[in-house]
Structure formats: structure tokens, C-alpha cells
Amino acid sequence: MAERGFQVARLPGFATTAVLVFIALYLPIFTLVAYSFNASQSVAVWGGFSFGWYEKAWANTQVKEATVRSLIIAVSASGIATTVAALAALGTTRRARFKGQTAIYVMINQPLMVPEIVTAVALLIFFAQIKVATGYQGLGYLILAHSAFCIPFAYLPIRARLEGMDLSLETAAADLYASSWQTFRHVTLPLLLPGIIAGAMLAFVISLDDVVITEFVKSGGQDTLPTYMLGQLRRQLTPEINAISTGLLALTVVLLTAFFLLTRKKE
């Protein structure tokens, strides 16, 4: 056996603990996924392999409607959040520090600091008033609420990208007769695009996953996929929930993998 020598970075039991942690992190998720293929009626007993629960979930109009609603909200909210976050990132980076810049940072990151339940309660109260005053009961409230808490998630990667960008490129464009708009259109925007896509994907995932704020803001019959699942967890459980979870999980993993590859490529 080869002599391994004294490894300075090794600490007793650390590697074992870490491997156990990774197993513990993924074991419940794999169990959940495995039971989504359970043919049995109960989540408790394994009754053989089947796609039955996926078919059942697919045929369930409530699930279908909740899925469509989730997607509408996530697409709209991540679109709005990414647009305003990109503008804010352009406004708060790469210029001389100006008065109130810290206040803008605090405001943008505010959703990360306030506990979700507090924001949820605040929006419940506020939107209840607006609903009475205007009579409007639509998805607009959820889209607005989601846009707000998605802003910091969209802002961070865009800002990081902007800060890493060589200022002399825009100087060079101006030197080569590009107007401010042309510089933005032909140089800044194309270079910023990976950051914008990354920000939009994070915002999309965050919106898709939200439970607490949605639960408080939604009007009757406005369940999203997560709040529908939360409601179901109180009832008799069937592997249908596992099938829905697995679908949502798969979507998240695909988006995150894309994000991972997208942000890694720039180095």
C-alpha cells in the first residue's frame, strides 16, 4: 500500500459526516420520487411499478389548472422582476456613488431580510383593502407579490455580471461613433444577456416554489401547484402528490442545471 503521508487538510470524521449528509439530503427526495411510481393506492405500501399516478395527476383538472396558474404567475413575475431588476442594476453599478444608493440596495434586498410570513400577512391586509375598493379579484395580486420577492434574486446575477464587465468596451463603442443607445443595444445588452437569463431563471424558480405568500394572497380558486399540494397534504395522501412533486422537482433541476452551465461558461 502506498504511503499517504500526513494530510494537513484532513480532520477526523469530517469526510464521513459529509458523505452521510449528502446521503441524508438526497435519500428523502429519492424516496419521494420512487413512491411516485408506486402502483399501490396508499403512499405506505409498495405495490409495484406504475405510471398510473402521473396519468391520474395529468387527468386531474384541479392540478392542470393549478399548473397553468403557476406557470402564468412565474412567467409574468419573473419577466417583470427581471426587467425592473436589470434596470436597477444598470442604475446602481458602474457609476460614481450617489446619494441614496445604500437605500436602494436595502430596498432591493428587503424581501430577503423580512420573514416570509410577515410579508404574507402584510400583503393579505393590504390586498384585502384593494380588493374591496376596486372589486378586482384576478391573478394580478399574485403576479405583483411574486414580482416583488423575485427582484433580489434577479438583481444579484445581473449586478454581478455588470460589475465583472470591462468598462473600456463601452468607451471603445463610444469612440467608434456609437450613440448611448447604440452602445447599449450593440455592446452592453449582448454582454449582459447571460446575467439577465440567469436572473430570470432564478426568479422563475423562486416564483414557482413559493408557498407562504401565495397561500395568504390568493383569492378563492386561485391555487397554484404548491398551495394545491399544501391543501392536499391535510387530506388522505396518495402517490399522486409524489407524482406532482416529481414533476416540479424535475423542472427545477433542469432550470438549475442550465443556470449552472450558463454561469460557469463565462469564466
Added chain:
Amino acid sequence: MNAVNAVEARNTVKAFGQGDSAVRALDDVSVEIRKGEFFTLLGPSGCGKTTLLRLIAGFEMPTSGSILLEGQDITHLPPNRRPVNTVFQSYALFPHLTVAQNIGFGLTMQGRPAREVKETTDRMLALVKLEAMAGRKTSQLSGGQQQRVALARALAPQPKVLLLDEPLSALDLKLRKEMQIELKRLQTETGITFVFVTHDQEEALTMSDRIGVMSAGKLQQVGSAKDIYTRPVNRFVASFIGETNFLPATTVPGGVRLATGDVIELADQAGRSGAVTVTIRPEQLRLCDPAEAGALAATVRTLVYFGTDTHCHLELADGTEVVARLQSPADGEAGLAQGQRVGLRPVPGAARVVED
């Protein structure tokens, strides 16, 4: 005869910061750059040369003073409306565009027809010998190739003046020498006025028609390479370009008297009388027999062998140290020993009085 200068800076001041902490990067600089010349701004880092270049390009606005292009005041014109282009120190090539798209960028922004953009781009690619690279992304190019793309991109819109901000500093020595020749060739071929910024005296001496030496935000001297090397106006210029010896002296009719008591002749009449500083380049000093008439008595302190020549550090009778550069003999032995007493004689016309 063309009376109008390509670029002119009039009493330009550029201060950074405010109030007491303000730093004057440019302190009342005036310079006239002639049409079609290769003009170099030379100076150590922080001397204000890049600031002056950025004022001409329009990236900065002067605190006071004005910038003229072919006689027209362009002080407040934004960079995208000045017919002046820059080759950046970092090249600043657009990473999302191909080589050809980079070169055509300026013309496209000016709204020129696609056919003209294509033709000019092709011509520029040929000029910098990068035809084969037209479709490549700039990140796939070597440093020297990136440098040539940056040059072609800045030349493509046919600017009235091309500004070059230490463009060769990122290249290795061999490539730098090649590019120096290349730059000079491009300038001659295109006839465009080049304003070149560098801290490298050799670059400045080999390429320029005229050189402006800068220090501490001020323009110290403007002249041809020979002017500046042989007739430096002050101590800074004399020491920044080449090596030199400084000797304290007092003026006498027809020459100066050194602290040792010896009198030496001057090339020109000293501009003032009394205590002055005299400069003599090391290669303008000859060793001779100490007994020879008019020779300065000196003692050899150290000998440093440089290959082509040998630097001989000597001490004069009053303790002043001077360096003489002697051509090395075939066997490399200068035939001198430490502590040896020798005579020292400046070549006629080598000694000059400089301002401190």
C-alpha cells in the same frame, strides 16, 4: 503648407477630486500636434499623458482649457461625434463579436451601407494581415493578433487622428519590436496623424517624428528624438531619456568651472550665470592619461560589464560620482582596475547646462 494643426490643446487643466484633495492630473498643458506626424507623449506613469489622450478622445472633459481638432473647438463634443479613434491599452475588443464585426463596428455605427462596411473591413484585414481570421471570435486570437485587430478597428473609420494608449505594453519584447515597425509602416501608409502614449523611451525614440515629454501634469519639452536626447531643457528630461551625469558648476566666460576647479567648454552659451547644473552623457566621456592637459582627475570605483560596453563608475577629486560608458574591447577586458587613477575628458560639445 498646411497651417492648421491636427490637434491642439490650449491651457488644458484636468483636476480629479474636489477642494483641497483635488489632484491636478494636467496642469495648464498646451501642445500643437501637426497633421500627419507621429507624435509621442512620453512620461512616467501618473504624469498625465493618458489623461491628455482621454481629453482628446472625449472620454473626459477638461476642468478648464480647450481641445481643438483641425482648428475647431471640440472640447464639449462627446466621443462618438469626434472623428478621432483610440487603440486601447487593454484593446477593449468586443468579446461577443467576430474579428470582422469588431473592425466594421465604427462604420456600422455611423450607418454606412453594408457594402462599404464590408469593403473597408476587408481592406483593413489585409492591411493588418489578418484576412484568415475574419470569422474568428477575438478570444481565439493571440496577443499580437488582438493588437492588430484593435488597430484595424480604430483605423477603419479613417479618423483624422489615431490615439494609441500604451498599445504595446502587453506584448513580449520580440513582438513589441515587430509592432513598432508595423505601427510606423501603418502610419506612413495611411498618412493619419498618430498620437502615441508610452512610458518606454526606446519606443518613443524609434518611432516618433516628435516627442512631448511629460512629468507631474506638465509638458516639459517638445521636440524631435534628437532634440530631446541631445538638448534636454531640464534635469527631468535629461534623466528620463537615457542615462546621464549631473555635475554642479559655476559659469565662467566660454564655459563652466566644476567644483573640482577644472573648467570645461559648453556646447551652447549658458542661459544664465552663477551656480548651474551641467549634464554630460556617459558615452560622451573619454578616458585618457591623467597627466594629459585639461583632463579631469578621477579614480576608478567599479566596473560593470554590459556586453557591448562597460560602465565605469568614477570618483572625481571633489568626491562627485560620474559614469563613463566605454565600448568593450574584443576580449571584454577594459584594462582598468579598481582604485586606478585616470584622466577624464568630455567630447567637445557634450557638456550642457540644464534647468533643475
Added chain:
Amino acid sequence: MSAAEEAQTARSARNGWLLSAPALVVLTVAAAGPLLIVVVYSFLLPGKYGNVEWGFSLDGWRGILWSKDIFTDEYVLADAHLTIFWRSVKLSVLTTITTFLVGFPTAWFIATRPASQRALWLFLITIPFWTNLLIRTYAMNEVLRSEGLMNTVLMKLGLIGSPLQVMYTDIAVFIGMTYVYLPLMVLPLFAAIDRFDMRLLEAAYDLYASRMQVLRRVILPIVKPGIIAGSILVFVPSLGAYVTPRVLGGGKQMMIGNFIELQFGQGRNWPLGSALSMALLVVVMVALLIYVKYANREQGHG
């Protein structure tokens, strides 16, 4: 500065505000602004069928700790409320400590992998981080319930004769929170360890330190900012947790988050719910301020 330069600076600041304005409007309307309404509501009277009646009252704030005796109209300390607060604090502290104890070796493990593997290990921690909290909580349910993975395995091994009833206890909530918030501890710890100069370990061993001494006297003091950051990131959402106690704790093992919800649902006491929300927000803000102060002080030394 010349007038032109001053105008340029002013224009730059104005553009900064103009570009940030849309984001600020959205955040004011749908995040920060409504918090002010909660402050107002906490000083109003509860409406009979939910909502509020206009009229100033401190009952909302008083109701956090005291409740009115129905018969004597006297205020007595509300034991039920105190139990909920105590559970919230206890579970949050336990969660923070446990995530640190298992998260630190994990972060260390990732940071000491060869550079080529590190991104992948980190990605494996990031996936659960971004995965739906509800799904992860439900996944834990699959493990903990009577017929779940844990009991099945333990019974197969013959370690227990009948299923352990873990679901709907504090332990289930604690395990669930540790599980869902673990990545929040590992990520900042990794960031701190990643910056740690491993040559310091060689220096410490060279100076006769044992492995434990190296850990206690060299590693932990240096990565302390990461420990503080991770602790805040775990403690703050734990304290305000809503989904995990609801799913794994059932209706009984309430935490502050569920207690707040109750006031807006069956409790029909919006002022109390508002006061509780604000109290929770204050505690969280104090924790964040301590962190910011600490982080700034550390920076000052560095």
C-alpha cells in the same frame, strides 16, 4: 470641478434613481409599503368576522404575552402563547446548532476537494437549496411517518418492534427544519473555508498543534464570519417557519408563523396577528443588525 463635470455627476445620480425607480415602485407596493399598514393594524380593534374595526387599542400588543380572563376581565400571562414562543426559539436554536455541527464538516469536505470536483459537490448542495421547500418537507414526511422509510428500516433490522411515532412532534419539526435549512448553513461556511489559506494548517502542525487544536485555535476563529452568516441565515427563517411546522408538526405543534396565521384565520384577531408579525420582524432585524455590525467590525480588522 467645472460646471460641465458637475452637471455630469448630477446626471449620473439622476439616471441611477430613474433606472432604479420601477423596481422601487414594485417593492414599495408589494413588499415594504404594506408593512407600514401592518403597524397601523396592530393598534386597531379586532373585527367580529376578521379584519379590524377603526379605534385605537393596545390590545393587539398586550395580547402577545397576556390574555384577558373571561370572568374577571384581568390580564393574565398567556401560557399557551409562551409555550409557542418557547418552542419557536428552542427549535430554531437547536436547528441552528445542528445544521452547524453537520454542515461544517460538509462545507470543509467540499472546500478540500480537488478544484475539478468542487463545483459538482457544491452543485449537489445547491439543488436542494433551490428545490421547493414544501416538496422537501413532504419528502421528510416520507421518511418519518409510521410506515415510512425510517420505521420500515428500523423494524426490518429488528431494532424496534412497533413504529416510532415521530410525526406531529417537536422532533419531527426539528428534523424537518434541519433538513430544509441545512444548505443555508453549508453555503456561507463553504465560502469562508474556500478563502481559508491551507498553508496556515502546515504552519500550525509545524508548531506542534494537534488536529483538535488546529480546529479550535486556527480554523474556527478564522472562518467565524462564515459561521455567523450561516447561523443568521438558518436562525431567521427557522424562527418565522410556517410550512415545515404545519406539515410535520400537524395542527398542534405550532410555531410563531403558524400562530400568526391562526390570528388571520380561525382566531379572527388581526390586530394580535399584526402585532405578532411586527414583534417577529423586530427580533429578526435585531439579529441582522448584530450581524452587520459584526461583519463590519471584522472587515475593519482585515
